[in-house]
Amino acid sequence: MALIVLLLCLAGTAVSQDVILKKDNTTIVSKVLEISSSEIKYKKWSNQEGPTYSISRSEVISITYQNGNVDRFTESSSQQDNILINPNSYSKPVFTQQHSPNTAPPQQPTPDKPKSPYSRGHVQFSLNGGVAIPMGKFGTTTERYTSFYDFCVPFQIFAELLGNASQVGVGAARTGFNGSLKLHCPLYENGKSIVGMPLKIGVLYNGISDSEKQTFKSILEPAVSETMNEGYGVYGFDFSVTKFPSYYNFSAMMGIDYTYYFNKSIALLAEANIGLNINHVTAIEMNNRLGGTYLGTYSSTPVYSMKEFNFIYKTKANFTYEIGGGFLLFDHFSIGLFYTGNSPIQLSYDVDAANISGGESQLAQKLQVSSLSIQLGVHF
Numbered sequence: 001m002a003l004i005v006l007l008l009c010l011a012g013t014a015v016s017q018d019v020i021l022k023k024d025n026t027t028i029v030s031k032v033l034e035i036s037s038s039e040i041k042y043k044k045w046s047n048q049e050g051p052t053y054s055i056s057r058s059e060v061i062s063i064t065y066q067n068g069n070v071d072r073f074t075e076s077s078s079q080q081d082n083i084l085i086n087p088n089s090y091s092k093p094v095f096t097q098q099h100s101p102n103t104a105p106p107q108q109p110t111p112d113k114p115k116s117p118y119s120r121g122h123v124q125f126s127l128n129g130g131v132a133i134p135m136g137k138f139g140t141t142t143e144r145y146t147s148f149y150d151f152c153v154p155f156q157i158f159a160e161l162l163g164n165a166s167q168v169g170v171g172a173a174r175t176g177f178n179g180s181l182k183l184h185c186p187l188y189e190n191g192k193s194i195v196g197m198p199l200k201i202g203v204l205y206n207g208i209s210d211s212e213k214q215t216f217k218s219i220l221e222p223a224v225s226e227t228m229n230e231g232y233g234v235y236g237f238d239f240s241v242t243k244f245p246s247y248y249n250f251s252a253m254m255g256i257d258y259t260y261y262f263n264k265s266i267a268l269l270a271e272a273n274i275g276l277n278i279n280h281v282t283a284i285e286m287n288n289r290l291g292g293t294y295l296g297t298y299s300s301t302p303v304y305s306m307k308e309f310n311f312i313y314k315t316k317a318n319f320t321y322e323i324g325g326g327f328l329l330f331d332h333f334s335i336g337l338f339y340t341g342n343s344p345i346q347l348s349y350d351v352d353a354a355n356i357s358g359g360e361s362q363l364a365q366k367l368q369v370s371s372l373s374i375q376l377g378v379h380f
Contacts, residue, residue, distance in 0.1 A: 017045050019064040020055065028055075032063060035071075118192050118261040124184045126334065130375035132178035132204055135339070137368050138247075173247055176206030178340065178373035184257060192261040197254065200273055200322075204249040204340060204371060216241050216284075224286065224309060236293030236305035243285035245313070249342070249369055250278040251320050259328060269336060270325040277320035277342050279367060281313040283352075306353050313349040318342055326375075334377035342369040 020028040020042065030042035030053075039054045040063070062072040180202035188195040208216075221239050228237040253275030261267040291307030319342065326336020347367040 018042070018066055021061045021064070022055075022059055023061055032065070035063075117264065118194070118267075119189050120186045120194060121189075122186075124186075124379055126182050126184065126377045126379040127179075128182060128334070128375045128377040129177065129179040130373050132176045132206060132340075132371040132373040134173040134175065134206060135341075135370040135372050138173040138206065138370055172209050172212040173206035173371075174209040174212075176204065176247075176371075178202065178204050178338070178371065178375065180375075182377075184379075194259040194261075196257050196259070198257045198271060198273060200251070200253045200255075200275070202251045202253070202322075202340075204247075204251070204369070204373075206247045206371070208244050208246070213241075213244055216244060220284075221286070228305075228309075232295045232305075234293070234295045234305075236288075236290050236295050238289040239286040239309055240289065241284065242287050243283065245284050245311075246282045247369065248280040248282070249320070250280070251322075251340075252276055253320065253322060255322075265330055267328040267331070268325070269328050269334060271323070271336075271338075273322045275320055276317055277369075278315060278317050279342070279345055279347060279369065280315045281347065281349075281367070283313065284311040286310065308353065310352040311349050312352050313347055316345055316347055318345040328379070332379050334375075334379060336375050336377070338373050338375060340369075340371050340373065344368050 017029045018032040020030055020032070020040070022028070028042070029045040031045055031048055032040065032042045033052060034041040035057070037057075039056055040060060041052055041054045043052055044050060057073055060073050062070055064070050180200050182201075183199040184196050185199070186194050186196045217240070221241060225237045225239045228239075229235050253273035255271065255273030257269065257271040259267050259269055286309040288305055288307050288309065291305055293305040295303045295305055297303070320340065321342075322338055322340045324336055324338030326334055328334045345367050
């Protein structure tokens with residue numbers, strides 16, 4: 001019985017060791033810790049708490065591990081093997097072999113393309129504003145439309161008689177203001193070039209020129225006064241213009257823009273947008289210096305001349321577009337030149353005056369809006 005126990009102990013001892021077989025046919029009973037491309041590190045089995053030894057791989061034929069696995073070493077494997085045994089595991093070490101020319105290497109992950117120093121990568125918004133110079137026949141009309149009392153627009157008739165029809169209508173605009181809030185959304189970036197989509201909310205304001213104010217006074221005042229006096233047969237109307245019209249255009253547009261960086265300090269901007277425009281013209285207000293004059297009795301009701309006579313324009317929407325460009329400085333400031341235009345619009349208005357038979361009468365004039373603006377911008 002004692003003999004059997006002794007044999008089992010010897011057997012357990014035999015399989016619990018790592019045996020290194022050297023080329024000189026000697027063996028080392030050990031516990032292998034690490035196998036590198038050039039050496040093998042181990043501890044002596046009889047002194048596992050003692051020092052760590054190493055032996056060159058070129059001196060070793062094979063290693064028989066405690067679990068029965070065997071690793072054999074040759075000259076070629078010692079030159080190609082790169083990785084080592086896990087020192088915390090008694091399983092067979094895993095080796096990474098270099099690939100032969102006929103074996104495709106594993107695909108390596110493609111490194112991320114470095115971003116351009118000009119890359120924005122985020123939505124940028126800007127505040128823009130500047131002068132708006134009227135272009136073409138901004139605010140004028142050369143067409144006449146049906147009006148109250150069976151005659152054409154009074155001041156249009158007088159304008160034609162005086163040869164100034166092309167300069168009278170809603171009024172010729174003067175230099176005003178163009179402002180906007182824009183969002184610049186980058187869509188494509190390539191080196192120094194960025195293509196994006198701008199979203200814009202803008203306002204265009206223009207009054208009428210001083211010369212046009214004089215035309216209003218010289219044509220509109222006598223036209224309305226004399227027509228009303230003639231109609232009632234009593235001198236009870238002497239109108240003067242107290243408030244001239246102004247033009248407001250509110251727009252919402254989107255389009256495409258292009259930015260090209262010459263360097264980090266200066267870039268070229270180009271932009272084109274289309275959208276919807278809301279036209280609003282303020283009223284023309286006239287006061288009657290003879291307001292309250294007795295005109296007569298009609299249907300047993302005494303009638304007096306009105307104190308005010310106003311043209312009230314109705315707000316209307318139409319198509320608008322914008323095109324322009326400029327320079328972006330230090331990525332935060334811009335200066336540019338932009339042309340804004342609208343499709344011609346039939347703008348209607350009402351006559352608001354007391355004592356006019358039939359109440360309000362709707363008239364209409366064609367409004368044209370176009371301007372060239374020089375804008376400064378701040379980008380965030």
